[in-house]
Every structure is written in C-alpha cells, then in structure tokens.
Amino acid sequence: MAIGDHLPCVLVCGGQWGDEGKGKVVAYLALKYKPKIVARAGVGPNAGHTVYFKGKKFGLRQVPCGFVYGGSRILIGPGVLVNPEVLLKEVEETGIGDRLGVDRKCALIEPVHIEKDRSSEHLKEKIGTTGTGCGPANVDRVGRRAKLAESSPELQPFLTDVPSEINEALNERALVLVEGSQGFGLSLIHGTYPYVTSKDTTAGTMLADVGVGPTKVSEVILVFKAYVSRVGAGTFPTEISQEEAEKLGIVEYGTVTGRRRRIGRFDFELAKRAAMINGATQLAITCIDRLFKGCEGARRFTELTGDARKFIERVEEETGVPVTLVSTGEGIEDIIDLSRGKL
Ligand code: IMP
Ligand code: MG
DSSP: OOBTTBOOEEEEEESSSSOSSHHHHHHHHHHHHOOSEEEEOSSOTTOOEEEEETTEEEEESSSOGGGGSTTSEEEEOTTSOBOHHHHHHHHHHHTOGGGEEEETTOBBOOHHHHHHHHHOIIIIIIIOOOSSSHHHHHHHHHTTOOOBGGGOGGGGGGEEOHHHHHHHHHHTTOOEEEEOOSOGGGOTTTSSTTSSOSSOOSHHHHHHHHTOOGGGOOEEEEEEESSEEEOSSSOOTTBOOHHHHHHTTOOOBOTTTOOBOEEEOOOHHHHHHHHHHHTOSEEEEEOHHHHSTTOTTOOSGGGSOHHHHHHHHHHHHHHOOOEEEEEOSSBTTOEEEOSTTOO
16 A cells, blocks of 8 residues: 555554554654644643654644654644643644644643543543543533633634544545544553543544544554553553663653553554454554663664564564564654555
C-alpha cells in the first residue's frame, strides 16, 4: 500500500499502556510527509506527548505533536475532551493559533471534573488516574450533561467541523495524519479493566474521534516502546523491580503527572493482541537506544547491535506486521526509517 493506492489517512496509535513515544513518531512523519492535516484523536488532556523540536522540549496534552510541520492544519476531533485552559497554554507555547481548529462537539473539561477526579478515592487511589478530569467529563458526556466546545467563549475563534475538513482533504487525496493517545492496554473495552482510561483507545475509536470511516484508512501505525512502562495501578505481567530497571538504566517519569513509571520487559502477548485489534499495518519501535546500549542515534538498521536487530525481527515474527520505524534517540531525526517511503 502506498500513497495514491488508497485514501491517504494514516493513524498512529499506542500498543502498550501509553507513553510509547507516539509524539516523536508523529512529529517525524509530519516533517517527512508534510500532511495537509494533523488531527488529534484519543481521550483528552490526560495524555502527555513529548517531542524535542528546535532545541526545545514540548510536553503536549492537547495539541498534536505533528504541529512541528508548519504547513499542516491542526485539528482536534469531536471525540476528544478539551480543557480550554490547557489547550490555550499549548497554543501559546507552540504558536499554532492561526492553524488550529477545534470541533464544535468536543466535550469540555471543567474544574468540577478535575475536582471529582482528584477527590474520588476510587479514581485517584485505586485506579491511579492522571487527575485531569477526563473520566468525570466522559461520565457527563454519556449522561448528556457535558458542555461542548461551541459554548466556550475562549474557543470561539477555533471552532470548526473537523470531520468535514478531514473528509474533504481525503477526497482531494491529501494526506491526513491522525494522532491517537494512550495505548491498547488502557482501553476501556480491551484493556486491563478496571485499571484503564475512560474510553476505548484502539484504532476504531480513534477514527470515530475524528469522524473518519474505516474504509478511508490507508495505514495503522502501532507504536511500541522496546520495553513496557505503566503509570497507575493494574496488571502488568512483564513488570520488573525498580532496582532491575535502574540496573538497565531505565527510569521514567510521567509527562502529565510526574509519577515514576513502572517498567517491564517487552510483552509479546500484549503486542500480538494490540496488533490484531488495531489492525496494524506497520509498527514503530521506540527507545531502542535505552534498552540496547550502542544503538544511540543509529540511522540505519545495520548500525543497530545484533541483540537489537534480533529483538526487532522477533517482534515482526510474533505480530506478523513489519517494523518500519525504529527510534534511536530523543531528537526527531534519531530514527531508522525502513519504510522505503511507503506510508
Ligand atoms: P485517566 O485516563 O486519567 O482516567 O487514568 C486512568 C489510567 O490511565 C491511569 O492508570 C493513568 O495513569 C492511565 N493513563 C491515562 N492517560 C495516560 C497516558 O497518556 N499515558 C500513560 N498512562 C495514561
Ligand atoms: Mg505520555
């Protein structure tokens, strides 16, 4: 499959428990393929997507990391929860105000939702949510009480019809990149319930989030980290102790919450299931340099260590899906692109 064969709608989604490095992958694809639109799908500002761009670290929760390509229209789909305060701060930080569109139907996160998320023993203590109000806001959406973006005075300048913009672009055969959030294991339907987020996080729902039908998708790029991390409570079959993780040199903190992430070995069973349920057509593997010393900054497959190469081949064998991107460092250009221009 290549651009031209199908409508070029490419979806990037997470295959583990979030924090797989989707932000970096989307930023790379945006700079390489110059999409007409980059659209954010997923739950809402509970996500933290990190990208290092022009010497600056961006930890974004609402604006998609594809903003790095200055020629893209930046859209937030109607399924995504919006906290106007968080969004406006990121608009200022990224300077994308003149190309941002927020769907009129995005439900709003209000202070009361954050308060409920943080004061509920069940959510905060048992589940270990991000405390960003997403769960309670989705409860209000389902209860048909939530306020929508169209009622927010601050969001007026950005309001638009995201599904129409995207589908018009696809009809012109322009490239649309959809950035998902969270990961497969956090899906309300497919994840480790009840230790999950407040919505399904797989490709099907991400498409609904932005208003694109399943027949219009050309590629689903599923992102895995070379190991697994998890913040908050819940099953984690391949988890290792903090001491063991430290010995491997892997210590991570959450972008949104600053909590220390639990670390585990790559989970092939989880990966297989994530590839199946997301209908993955390509895989991206990130942080290979953190697990396999000597791979830092590699730009070619042959520059990877033998162990790293074997690992990638095993991921392909077990999932039956080709690995087309391998991230080898923090910078957007620290990547091995095995796609041969195929998107
Ligand atoms: P909530 O999404 O804030 O309700 O949190 C529910 C669970 O999902 C908790 O375990 C969170 O740590 C986790 N979670 C939500 N968003 C992310 C994310 O973007 N990265 C990693 N974990 C997340
Ligand atoms: Mg994150």
